[in-house]
Amino acid sequence: xxxxxxxxxxxxxxxxxxxxxxxxxxxxxxxxxxxxxxxxxxxxxxxxxxxxxxxxxxxxxxxxxxxxxxxxxxxxxxxxxxxxxxxxxxxxxxxxxxxxxxxxxxxxxxxxxxxxxxxxxxxxxxxxxxxxxxxxxxxxxxxxxxxxxxxxxxxxxxxxxxxxxxxxxxxxxxxxxxxxxxxxxxxxxxxxxxxxxxxxxxxxxxxxx
Numbered sequence: 747x748x749x750x751x752x753x754x755x756x757x758x759x760x761x762x763x764x765x766x767x768x769x770x771x772x773x774x775x776x777x778x779x780x781x782x783x784x785x786x787x788x789x790x791x792x793x794x795x796x797x798x799x800x801x802x803x804x805x806x807x808x809x810x811x812x813x814x815x816x817x818x819x820x821x822x823x824x825x826x827x828x829x830x831x832x833x834x835x836x837x838x839x840x841x842x843x844x845x846x847x848x849x850x851x852x853x854x855x856x857x858x859x860x861x862x863x864x865x866x867x868x869x870x871x872x873x874x875x876x877x878x879x880x881x882x883x884x885x886x887x888x889x890x891x892x893x894x895x896x897x898x899x900x901x902x903x904x905x906x907x908x909x910x911x912x913x914x915x916x917x918x919x920x921x922x923x924x925x926x927x928x929x930x931x932x933x934x935x936x937x938x939x940x941x942x943x944x945x946x947x948x949x950x951x952x953x954x955x
Contacts, residue, residue, distance in 0.1 A: 747771050747772060747773055748765065748770055748771065748772040748773070748801060748802065748803045749772065749773050749774075749775055749801070749802040749803075750762060750765060750772055750773070750774055750775065750799060750800075750801050751775045751776075751777050751786075751789055751792070751793075751798050751799060751800040751801070751802075752774055752775070752776060752777065752798050752799060752951070753776070753777050753778070753798050754776075754951040754952055754953055755916065755917075755951065755953055756798050756799075757798060757799060757811045757851065757913070758798040758799035758811070759913045759916075759947065759951065759953075760811050760815055760906070760909045760910045760912075760913045761799045761801060761811055761814040761815060761818070762774070762799075762947045762950070762951065763906075763909040763912075763913075763943065763944050763947045764814075764815050764818045764819065764827060764906050764909060765818065765947075766943035766944065766946050766947045767825055767827055767906070767909070767941075767943040767944075768818060768821075768822040768825040768827070769825075770818070770822075774950060777789055777798050784796055792807050793807070793809045795809070797809070799811055799814055801814045810847075811847060811851075811910070812843045812844065812846070812847040812910070815843065815906050815909070815910065816828070816843065818906075819906050826905075827904075827905055827906040828905055828906060829900070829903070829905065835900055835903070838899075838900055839900065839905055839906075839907055842899050842900075842907040842910075842911075843906075843907050843910060846907065846910045846911060846914060847910070849884065850881070850884050850888075850914055851914060853877050853880050853881050853884065854877075854881065854914065854917050856873060856874075856877040857874055857877035857878055857881060857921070858920075860873040860874045860877070878921060878922065881918070881921060882921075882923065885918065885923075885925050885928065885931070888911065888931065889928045889929075889930050889931050892930035892931065892933075892934055893929075893930050896930055896933075896934065897930075897933060897934060897937055898934065898937070899911060904937075904938075904941075908934065908937075908938050909938060909944070911934065911938075912934070912935050912938035912939060912944070915931055915934070915935045916935070916953075916955075918931075919955065
């Protein structure tokens with residue numbers, strides 16, 4: 747059985763969605779942090795960065811959201827959550843997942859936690875504002891890509907990259923201009939979150955909008 751260490755709505759959500767989509771036998775382990783202490787404490791042994799998602803499958807421990815997503819898709823090709831290897835579509839799938847995690851998610855982390863980028867509290871508002879500006883450009887890029895070839899990131903085909911984008915779109919509700927208020931992003935988010943597997947993941951995490 748797979749164990750997924752998660753925090754509701756965090757970067758573990760995309761992995762949780764994939765587990766539901768593939769029908770995996772898994773168990774959720776909720777992670778909380780309070781006063782510098784992490785519960786459950788074994789997370790520190792499993793993941794040197796002590797963060798979610800952390801996924802345990804037998805003696806294999808995986809972390810980093812995109813890596814977990816790719817691994818699960820490779821284990822369950824019949825689920826159709828990733829295009830065939832060595833195809834143009836597979837290359838675009840890699841590109842989207844890497845962009846969403848390395849560029850978009852990284853910018854969200856700066857926006858949410860500007861203090862991590864500076865030791866000067868007075869500099870935090872400026873860092874947050876620059877991150878918000880960068881995220882606005884990324885939002886517009888994804889919106890235009892969906893408009894040109896949607897409704898999903900790979901056109902008519904739904905993949906696990908769409909689960910990742912929906913997770914980030916949900917994060918975008920905390921920005922001054924919500925991501926799901928854009929026509930294509932809003933439609934994309936609706937399509938993804940109406941899927942039965944994703945509804946189950948949301949219910950299990952107790953997520954609302």
